[in-house]
Amino acid sequence: MTTPQPAASRCPAHAAARPSHPLPIYGPEFSADPHATYTLLRAQGPITPVEIAPGVWGYLTTTYRSALYLLRNTPNRFAKNPRHWQALVNGQVPPDSPALFMMQPRDNALWMDGAEHARLRHAITGSLVRVDTHALAATVTKIADQLIGTFASAGVCDLVGQYADPLPMLTMIEVFGSPPDIGQRIAIAIARLFDTDQDAAAANIDLEAACLALTHLKRNAPQPDVTSWLIEAGLTDEEMVQTILLVIGAATTPSSNLIMNSLQRIITDLRFAGSVHAGVQPVSDALDEVLWTDPPVSNYSPLYALGQQTFEGLVLQPGYPILVSFAAANGDPTLGIDPGSYAGNRGHLAFSAGVHACPAPDLARIIAETAIERALDRLPHLALATDQLVRRPGTFHSGFTALPVRFQPAAAPAPTGR
Template sequence: MTTPHPMPGALPPNGGCPHGPASSTTVPAGHLAIHGPEFSANPHAIYNQLRALGPIAPCEIAPGVYGYVTTTYRSALYLLRNTPEVFAKDPRHWLALRDGHVPADSPAREMMQPRQSALWLDGEDHGRLRGAITDSLGWVDTHALAATVARIADQLLDRISTRGRADLVAHFADPLPMQVLIEMFGCPSDLGQVIVNSVAKLFDTTQDSARTNADLESACLAVARLKRDQPAADVASWLVHHPARLSDDEIVQQILLVVGAGTVPSTNLIANSLLLLITDDQYSGDLHTGVRPVADALDHVLWEDPPVSNYCPLYARYQHTYEGIRLPAGVPILVSFAAANSDPALGKHSQRRAGNRAHLAFSAGIRSCPAPGLARVITETAIERVLDRLPDLALEVPVSRLTRRPGTFHSGWTNLPVTFPAAAPSATHSYGVSR
């Protein structure tokens, strides 16, 4: 099934391509774009076309940036379970990037370039940095976190409850994860704002990515230096003072990683779930009568519309064949969580997906999300506060008039305009027991 080179651990030489001689500028034949207006308007139509090409299909990741993407549940798991032995995560294996053929202003470059981050390293370096992240997140008190989310949610809802209409993305789903992560990391508000706004721009892949990345790293470095001098009971301090003894650059990249994973994806998950609850009687009716919990709606969304749709780029260490598809070394292969979860081979039994967490929305294997439980605490608590505070929610426009956020890597909505009976802000709230 495989034909390894003598030194599979080394950076790959130019390997064979299934469509012709290999080089760092090889453009896979028959590629389909997984970016742009057509893709954003109907990504599953593109996934179906890609799936018809094979379990791993050639694609254009961003303008002028080419690679492959998994199209089935089985192929996604195969890649995730065979890293780092067969597929490396380190972007230094990316031949086109190494040889200067990825445009300097490409949004894909900023989302996929080498960083001293657990997300991008293999072997012992990955284990050391991931251990620091999982330990630091593991020290978060989930009861205190739920209380923090509820408090922030109520503050945001107090601002819109008297109006009778709101955009639940701009007024709620966007700012809530940002404010929660700022508190979790003990960030001063000005630095926290820069960090989260920059992460959002990188995910959208339509902004000035190089400038955005520079702003982001500068703000994270300021947080790291602050926590070295003034540690507190927060995630940033725990990272800075972890026994793994991370350097300033490593701390910057781990903060960037956790904040990036905890904000934009959480925004998408909250908004995607609220849209389901507003428009699907199967869920909204049962949730309001107490028959079905919010967790079931989240499970449905994590299967049907995962907030991170295509990511986790991997690189074959040597020319590799998977189910008849020849994969050249050094060409990025994105794992499509959205295509995997919608794979027709899994069957279409949406009613059985409540409580079924075999989806790949949180990835799998050694690259899985280090804190899916915290993500669920944040999103479930936020959604529950909306349902409690804004009864009788209705979408203000037809679903067909909603637009998806642009980008290759994530799936969410630009806005979610709703109406509801206006009510006075609640005077008091109870948020449970903190640490």
């Protein structure tokens, strides 16, 4: 006789009379072509059960309407706090699951509801609004030129490992006033959390330790930087650790993905390849298209139904995480958006929506646009060096493991006379 599973650990497909074997949104097959899976899921309904990670069950939105409905009805019908995740409360989430470390409770604004969310989000927005956008663009330009200078004379490089990955990290190190060693520890650990095939538990420990070290440093010696401004807002050490993790996490790997996805589009798409270089189309147009068609964060913002909820006839059971698929929403064919009309269209959900929307999308665009423009300016005749691009693990984000390119090498600098 088979012992029945506790109700909280069952796949929501059983509770909601949905497909008995929900499709996985992890693994090499999914990462290679996630939109094929989104199409299959969309045929099942606007919100459908999925396997988020091995042994981790939940729902995924598949349409623009469903994503927007959930985001706009947070927190009155759907909560952000993962303490509503019944399998987590019951200890049924595998302790080494990559989903756990991307979705577990943390004392920052992303995972809070109501007054606590408002307090912590105000600390973030109040700090980020003090960032000088002109200085930020200058910082990105300086870092971009330094990175490009290390490979410009070679005529070949990997635009992920040598450019798109380190650039946001180095930028945030300066914006947060972090010493290079602490900043690098933070960024590397965040990247390991996003890449769901990495050791998430060890990455989480490293990340929190580095954020605490930065907090202690700035409490003792505050400066005009985001870390010090967050401290001014009255956050505790634990809140500081989790808020630094949140803000830098949102600005590093997602920004890297946005830069690399946009560069890949500009290099390979004839609509952009010549016109962007010639100045006929601005980089911002390519950026808008990528935010629509290949958003850097593909599936995230887990929500939890407050009691049984119904959307378009589908019953959503409480206790299960509902991931918002920004990629599936933006690609929803019922939107009827002409591919040529993405430029200037900010109706995408790449920066989320509602009370938990990205608090500083303009800063993200400054980082990405400046980085892309410097690469195009400094690397003439940029072209892919391979047609075998590999996607990163795609459960939560969308990007490439590498972007090998070739270009016209810059002349080697003349030797310095003595």
